[in-house]
Amino acid sequence: MKSNLIFIASFLMIFSGFAKERLIKGKVTNGETPMANVRIQVVNQGVTSSSNTDGSYNIVASTGDMLFYNADGMEPLQIRVEDVTKTLNVVMFPRVEKLENVTVTRNKRNGQKELEMDYPYNPNIIKTAFGFLDKTRTSYSVRMLLADDFLPGEYNLENIIRGRFAGVRVSAGSGFGRGNTIGTRAVFFRSNWPVVFDIDGQVFTDFPDFIDVQNIDRIAVIPSAVGTVRYGNLAKGGVMIINTKTGTRIPKDKNGLYLDRMRLRNNHYDGTALASGEVMKNAPIYLQELEGSNSFENAKKLFETHSKKYASSPYFLLDSYQYFYEKWNQKEYANEIIENGYGLFQNNAVLLKALAYIYESQGRYDMAHEAFREAFMLRPQYRQSYLDLANSNRNLKNSKRAAVLYARYFHLVDKGLMQMDSSNFSKIINREFSNLVALEKTGMTNTTSSISVDEDDFNNTRLKLEWNDGEAEFELQFVNPENQYYTWKHSLKENADSIRREKDFGYSCVEYLIDDSFSGHWRVNIKYLGNKSLTPTYLKAVVYHNYGSKSQRKEVKVFKLGTKNVNQTLFHISKRASTPLN
Secondary structure: OHHHHHHHHHHHHHOOOOOOEEEEEEEEEOOOOEOOOOEEEEOOOOEEEEOOOOOEEEEEEEOOOEEEEEOOOEOOEEEEOOOOOOEOOEEOOEOOOOOOOOOOOOOHHHHHHHHHHHOOOOOOEEEEOOEEEEHHHOOOOOEEEEHHHOOOOOOOHHHHHOOOOOOEEEOOOOOOOOOOOEEEOOOOOHHHOEOEEEEOOEEEOOOOOOOOHHHEEEEEEEOOHHHHHHHHHHHOOOEEEEEEOOOOOOOOOOOOOOHHHHHHOOOEOOOOOEOHHHHHOOOOHHHHHHHOOOOHHHHHHHHHHHHHHHOOOHHHHHHHHHHHHHHOOOHHHHHHHHHHOHHHOOOOHHHHHHHHHHHHHOOOHHHHHHHHHHHHHHOOOOHHHHHHHHHHHHHOOOHHHHHHHHHHHHHHHHOOOOOOOOOHHHHHHHHHHHHHHHHOOOOOHHHHOOOOOOOOOOOOEEEEEEEOOOOOEEEEEEEOOOOEEEEEEEOHHHHHHHHHHHHHHOOOEEEEEEOOOOOEEEEEEEEEEEOOOOOOEEEEEEEEEOOOOOOOEEEEEEEEEOOOOOEEEEEEEEEOOOOOOO
16 A cells, blocks of 8 residues: 555656756866856746856756856756756867868778777668768768657658658658659759669669658668769669668677777776775775774764764765775664755755665665655656665565566656657667566566567576665776777767756666676776766676566665766676586
């Protein structure tokens, strides 16, 4: 009954608006010096502000609002306001102008291989009959439309095309099939000629009414003669390129950890990532002194002394709790630290998730569950909330309750109460649900019978990373046993669209699947770039061994990220070579 009331309350909160206004403050810099006269506005609200000579600004906004930062010569930024947003210290970067008449030559084979490997992550890449093409590298116009941009329930290709590309019109023919043409407006009166269709590398002259719209991954239009010269006279009217999910097959390195990519460049790890002992030198003074204590009683006195100064800091309490619980095994004393300062965590989902991460890493699943449950109540519109609470129930061996949460999530998406998405989160939550059903079927038949997700045949090492603060920016470095690395850049400078999607849909996680391509010692490093405030970010890493099998097991590790702009070691993963079955 209690869980049903929680669900009803959270369901109502999804549509309650969350329109609580607050004053947001911060500073704008170019990474080194303050920036004056930066224009800041609340999109579609008519509220504007600007930065002072020292880069400082303030603006009134509500949860869910989009802040737009704009300055001459700089790339504009958009940041979604969250329920905990109070400070946004923003770094802006120079606008990169495209140079005309500059030719860069490179090894074509390596360039195509890199584009092929980057395809799943780079929405600017399209596969053509003549190889992969990155629209940011061309000297002619290429217009793109991704599956994420399709409206829920769209099944008509003609309707998707109509109105989505400037200058593209659909002829007023009778139905689909031969004779229907799409023309593109371009110079030299090319609009009177029908386009041709390049579908997964095959060229068609007739309208492709045979395509399943739900199977389309991305669409591109090339209207100019310069861009279509390879197609010859057929492409007088331009080319429309369609990549499908099943037709565009990329070497299977599993959603993220592109092992071949590591071999493409001279990217050998130099071994300079800081170890935990070096990072501790930058830790707060109170934590360094606690770590230097030679007895529980001495540490207790130090804590009481520092409490006079830091008692109002939730991060001081988290550090102290973790220290006394893990180093001295003083569970009661550690619990009292959190209990006495719990008011600092209430009504703040970011802090509650940090606390839940720490509890989970210690195997205190019941306490982690309470923290995740409170965060869910504060953020029922976040997709991550459903995943967190479902996995928390699974930790408590309550698989049926976990299945109910997944069922509620899929129901909200199916009914349009949560926006449909095809992001990485969709893949993650589908994989989690499939794993639950595959390994813990007992008692869940009625709950899961109406849910249809793709079966997951992955059976190896899975790494899932989650972070408590949606503003966190960092660079993850994966070093394989051959000492070559791949870096995933999670920053506004390098990956603004992905971060925007995370904030829009309410999730903060990523997964990497490591197969048997390499055996040996893997290293995971991170360069923390900050979270637009002076507070740390907590990162949870869950390493699943033998994922998808009956012998599946996991390790949970939690890291407090505070030292910025230096590469530091997080953890290692040892992978044994698999033994073939006789």
